[in-house]
Amino acid sequence: MRCMSLLLLGTCLVVLGPAVRGAPSQCPSQCHCHGDLQHVICDNVGLKKIPRVSEATRLLNLQRNNLGNLPTGSFSESKGLISLHLQHCQIREIASQAFKGLKKLIYLYLSNNDISSIKPGAFEDLTELTYLYLDGNQISDLSKGIFSPMINLFILQLNDNKLRDLRPGTFTGAKDLRWLHMSGNELNTLQPGSLDDVENLAILHLDRNKLSTYPIAAMSKLRVVEELTLGRNPMKSIPDLAFQSFGRYMEKLHLDNMGLEKFSDGAFTGVTAIKSLHLDNNKLKSLPKSLEFGTITNLTLSNNPWSCTCQLAPLRKWIDYSRNRPDALCASPPQHRGKQVRDTTAFSGCRGKPKRAKKGTRH
Template sequence: KSAPAMLRISFFLLTLVTSALSGPCPQSCHCHGDLQHVICDNVGLKRIPKVTEQTKLLNLQRNHLPVLPSNGFSSMKGLVSLHLQYCHIKEVSSQAFKGLKKLVYLYLSNNEISIIKSSAFEDLTELTYLYMDNNKIIDIPKGLLSPLINLFILQLSMNSIRELRPGVFSGAKDLRWLHLTSNEINTIHPGSLDDIENLAVFHLDNNQLTTYPSAAMSKLRVVEELKLSQNPMKVIPDNAFQSFGRYVEKIFLDAMGLEKLSDGAFNGVTALKSLHIENNKLTTLPSNLVFTSLQNMTLHGNPWQCNCNLAHLRRWMDSNRLRPAAVCASPSRYRGQQVRDTAAFSGCRLKIRRAKKRGLF
């Protein structure tokens, strides 16, 4: 036979061998890039399909997989991204992801997960992004996250978590973004955040915290964004943000029923750019709040007492083009007037200078 014919036969045989080794695309699924991407979105699956080691992305969204069994993905050693949203998952078995040592992205959002067995995340040493929001998780067992030494983002919003206990984040030392919005957290125990002192973004909004967890929060060193909105907390105590005060740029304290920001609440806070304290019961601001770096404040929905204690706020407003809305509730002669427009602060500089001479400031 001629050389071109022999070449064509060799290529055909090689294709057959390659196909035999790689296996077919799972029934009803779509496969791309020589099975590197396997898409089985909403195809009626009731069990995990078989794919090969060369598959890097497996999308199983919108199927019916109530239990993720042990070793269910163990043959898929090349997986980098695994999508399991909207799969009616209720239980994640022990060693459910065993063998997935290259997995970076794991999406478990929008399921009904209430049970996560110990060792469920064994072997996930490269996992960087873990999304488990909108489930029914009540508790994170101690040691569950220990294998996740490269975890960067953990999304646990919209679950039913009630408390954070010491050791809950053990092993996740590189965690930088932690989202716990819309849980039922009423207690953050001292020591529970010790393992994640490098956290940069911490969302705790819409929980049930009645007191600021000072002991636990004091272990955080480099928080840049903190959300505490919609927690029923009346007071922010002294030194609340001091441990990360040089780094924090955004603080959200809106809609909490706050009655007081303690005089030393913002001790050590020097880089704050955005402060949200609207829809509370605040009448004044602490004297140690540094305005020099502030670019944005939201203040409306508070019964501000327009006297010289708010003069520093008015001076900041006069120098800021945004000039946020804030209405005086008292004294009565200024009630209903905008802080930025009222004459309540005329003469405050002289009064403050006299008070300083008398040692009152």
């Protein structure tokens, strides 16, 4: 009987072990819980600090609370978390090892806070993290290797921060990153090598920054970019071979609202798959010889001072055979000023490209 009592006591200690150690076994006050504490919802309930939750919790929603800072070990007792929501929490700083222990976390939402400081090591242990949202903060600098634990990172949202520069080593370790959003920052340079660690990017958004020259050295290691947005950067020209390294994959290119004045003739060398090209609201008079129209299905050209000479004849030919009839007005020569490129007779005397002679043909 004594043995049986001891055995039962041992069993009780095993079953109640977590509770004995002080781990929470009930829903935090002010919060709503579902599925045996697997989902803990504390949205806009006036919290000033992070509540303790069970290791069974998979989703923790703390949106719209005033949490201030995230100290070291903020979630040390929440090792089962897969999704963590911290949007609109007035967070200013993320301490080193703030997410320590969250080795199962896949989704981390930190959008629309006041984050200006992310300490080195802040993202330690986040080896399974796949989606990271840091948009709508005050981040001006990213330390070297800050994302290095994130070997499975797929999407990184950094839109609408205050980033001024991008340096080599920023993305060390995040070799599987595919979507990188950095729109609406203050970037004036992307240093050579700054994107070398994420050469498999498929989507790169750099619109609404302060880039005055195309960062060809930084972009040259990218291999499979499908969508690139550079609109609303004060960039006057696009150089030769700008998109060559990923040109056979690129399908969408946004170069609108830039004050863009010209393309070098070889700017589109290697670009063979483009479907959507946006060039509206610039200062363009002509298009480069290297731009092939064969795959384009969506083209915007409005609010440019187009020179309706034979250099634009390939564009007019494409318009004649396309369902897409973009709005584009001639600014010159004078007799065609104000007429639509698609309607003017300015190209009636232009000759097409001469056909190449077949091999072996005598002249």
